[in-house]
Each structure stands twice: as C-alpha cells, then as structure tokens.
Amino acid sequence: MYLYVHFDQPLEEQELTAFRELVKKRAARLPVAYILGVKEFMGLDFEVTPAVLIPRPDTEILVETALQRSWAL
Numbered sequence: 043m044y045l046y047v048h049f050d051q052p053l054e055e056q057e058l059t060a061f062r063e064l065v066k067k068r069a070a071r072l073p074v075a076y077i078l079g080v081k082e083f084m085g086l087d088f089e090v091t092p093a094v095l096i097p098r099p100d101t102e103i104l105v106e107t108a109l110q111r112s113w114a115l
Contacts, residue, residue: 075081075096083097
C-alpha cells in the first residue's frame with residue numbers, strides 16, 4: 043500500500059530488487075502469510091513458515107465456540 047500511495051517516490055535499486063522478489067513469490071502462489079512470516083490469529087501475531095499451517099478466520103470461530111462450551115461446563 044505504501045508503494046501505491048507514494049508512487050512519486052522512486053525506489054532505490056536494492057528496494058526494487060527486494061520488491062520484485064516478493065512479487066515473484068506471490069506470483070508463484072506462495073501465501074502472503076509465508077512471505078511476510080507472520081499471521082494474526084485471535085488478536086495475536088504468530089510466526090508462520092511453510093512448516094506450519096496458516097491460521098484461518100474459520101478457525102477463530104471454532105476456537106471461540108470451543109471456549110464458550112468449555113466455560114459452560
């Protein structure tokens with residue numbers, strides 16, 4: 043988003059190279075969470091790598107439901 047908003051500020055060669063590498067990874071369908079190395083889940087940031095599953099919003103609903111049921115016991 044920063045690059046889009048600041049389109050009038052040219053990137054330095056090192057920044058442009060890094061950006062192109064990130065775009066190549068995304069074009070290869072690598073999930074953004076793996077590219078960034080972090081994913082928010084239930085208000086917390088978790089480190090993610092290709093060795094772990096990426097937390098999904100549906101899982102938050104499952105965890106909230108499980109917590110509600112455990113508190114009801």
